[in-house]
Amino acid sequence: MPATAFSVRFARELDVDQLAILMTGTQPTPDRDGAELLSIFSDAIRADVQCSSCGKFGAGVVRPAKSRASKAVLRQAHFRFVDPSGGDAHHPFCEFYGDEETRSPQVSLLDFGSEKSAETRAVRLLVCKGIEQGIFDQRRIRDMRQWFFDLKSATRFTVSMPLEAISWAHALQRHPHYRRWQFHPAQAEMPAFDWKAAAKNQFTEDHFHLFELLKEIRSDDKIWQQATELARKNHGREVFNVTVLQPYYEAAISLCVFVAANSSVDFGKTQPEYYRWKGPPVALLALCALVLFVSDWEMNTAISAFAKLLSAPAPSDLTLGNVIGLNPFHEYAAWRLVTASAEVAAKSTGELDYDRQLATIEAALREQHRRWKSGQS
Template sequence: MPLTAFSASRQMELDVEQLLLYLADNYQRGKLKPREPIPDTWKQIIHGDLECPACFVKGAEVVRASSSKMTGEAVKQAYFRFPGGHHPFCDFAILPPGEAPEGLVQFVSSARDGISRAIRDLVCKGIQIGALDQVKIRSMREWFHHKKLSSQFDVNLDQQVLQWVTAVQSGAWPVKYQPQWLTVNQELLGIPGFDLRTATEVMLARRHESLLTYLFERAGMIRPLVSRIAKLASDHQGRPAFDPTTLKVEYDATLALAHFISHHYEPVRRAIGRGSYGAMKGNKPLMAFTALLLFLSDWNLNQAAALFARIASYQGYVDQSLGNVMGLNPFHDYEAWSALKVIQETPATEIAPYNLSHGWKEWIEETAVALQSGQTF
């Protein structure tokens, strides 16, 4: 259930407290007390005006914050619920109350890390000078929602296949490093001190050369992502999911601009450090802000860089409350989802001949025995 909702009448994102203050001001009355019921007139306005920040359905209701009668401490955060239901592809539909989808980013004033503070300041500057506004930010979320609806694939990944291809890719020598001339035979095995294990790994890589090439060209190294891929496959098994590969052009552009900003903008460079590519990709506020600049620039890198320069160079007054908006990182889990789809689409001919229950140790031992018996690869 979302903590904020978009007000169509005010064209801005509001949390429950902000909404109730606006309504109290409109009706020229005092702030509602914690246990004072919301007037029916207000409920009607909320129902028709507020929409989910991810799937844009209306029909909102307010769930007030609550506190312990014993201690007075807050025990439940205020949030919005949509009794009519979210869109089936809305992330809020499967989350507990008060939790936000991992791809949504709240540019909060209480952010503690340096990058989040730097990005919030840029968002505030952008809104202050009119380069950004909440309607444009909402438009990007709507664009992504329609992308999710139009680009789907069914998740049916076999976890055993995932573990098998990961083991092959992790254990085999990279194809480009294989000594292509080498064929292990009985004469070579007779060399004193011959390194049978290394030779065996080379032969295994040669046996799986087409599979290794297929995986590396489409997904890179899978091993760092394997636990996340396994969880995504388990959570979504037998269900349709968004196909992130349709956003490859946008993803590559976002990484390029994020790299530019992290290299040339001092507050971000100081917080993230030079050359920390993984930290850059994994930072949701940075990716969300960069993707927003590109979305507003028709995904043109030069135009987006110019827009960033206009925002970053502004030196005037900035209202810090302008940053209370909900951003979006459309590339959350992009690499894991992409790799999942690649593995799932691996041709059956690359996998079917092998015993998937064998681990890498067993394959090494079997291949070593085969080499010693005179078999070549």
């Protein structure tokens, strides 16, 4: 349920109440909310308002739902996109496609206008300055979203690997493969021979070609968990292939790290050098992607734009920052693990169960030792 959408006429991202004020000149009240004020404009809205992510038209306004007893808002006013035949108007790859009312609020969209955290506040200030300085405007923000959406949806990937491929790839990533060691039965004559370590070393030798596929992957457990959920939810389905975003993601992360380390602005508690592993603050990532987009992905042009932003006077209009910024890399890190896991699974032999493979290897080493020993005596 998109809470905001892009109005072509007003050239900005708006929620239902903001659109009502601009279209009717009337302030919504608890008795006459924005959705009600807009009820006579449904044709105009259908032709004017675009989905923030996929850019499709066909918007209608859905009224907020309130509890009869407490008057608390159970569901906020939002836009629903319907095609002429009454079906879902979103592109099938849009994150709002097939969106049920009950689904959690949009996670790919972040509200630069919200004052929730220090980093969002810091980024909001920079967004206001950027608009005042003419570095970007709301139309360019919409263009960036469309560009990312078109790029993602142009390449496809079918989630067809066995689901255990994710935990298998995760186990491989954690496996200490840098230690190389060849087993010989004579080694097991040591009084405290470590069979578990021997099995792990043998595992490295047996699967060495797979570690190469994972060497660029740096993700914490939370993102692996997210990858498992995505693979389960989309199994058998065709999805967009995020690997096309990789160069842009790398550039955006590099800019985040540089800006956070060289701006003397506090962007939150994660140290910039951990951004690649844990992910950078989402608001900063969205802003860096935007600045790179308007700089034609030229790193030093983007850095110059940031230098200009940071030295600009305080913005006179803070409501300019009331813009919902799309994180163009929504779920990127998790999807990347899904595609990497599929590649690893395709090149793996035997079962995709790390613990069972270790147990099998240990049993085989012990048997090798037993036979060697009986040959010795």
